[in-house]
Amino acid sequence: xxxxxxxxxxxxxxxxxxxxxxxxxxxxxxxxxxxxxxxxxxxxxxxxxxxxxxxxxxxxxxxxxxxxxxxxxxxxxxxxxxxxxxxxxxxxxxxxxxxxxxxxxxxxxxxxxxxxxxxxxxxxxx
Numbered sequence: 001x002x003x004x005x006x007x008x009x010x011x012x013x014x015x016x017x018x019x020x021x022x023x024x025x026x027x028x029x030x031x032x033x034x035x036x037x038x039x040x041x042x043x044x045x046x047x048x049x050x051x052x053x054x055x056x057x058x059x060x061x062x063x064x065x066x067x068x069x070x071x072x073x074x075x076x077x078x079x080x081x082x083x084x085x086x087x088x089x090x091x092x093x094x095x096x097x098x099x100x101x102x103x104x105x106x107x108x109x110x111x112x113x114x115x116x117x118x119x120x121x122x123x124x125x126x
């Protein structure tokens with residue numbers, strides 16, 4: 001069975017799901033990000049959100065280790081309120097995040113996943 005992670009990064013919440021290749025949601029986690037955005041400089045908020053993504057994926061890997069083997073794991077998909085340049089993986093002055101300019105969210109996530117020892121292959125953005 002093949003598995004992927006789907007991330008929905010919006011203005012008020014972060015939703016992350018572990019999904020089987022046929023579309024069945026194995027597990028779903030939702031986190032509020034309002035407290036992260038509030039009273040934090042843009043760069044601090046970005047780092048906190050990336051770490052929240054990594055912590056949630058790590059939690060999913062602990063709960064479903066069979067999904068994260070080299071054989072079974074396909075990749076990570078990231079959708080976000082935009083505008084999001086899908087070719088570069090950058091958020092560009094996202095309306096939901098005042099003060100954010102051009103944010104290389106895809107590269108930030110790949111780096112954080114690698115540093116945490118989590119699978120990072122095929123991190124796509126939409």
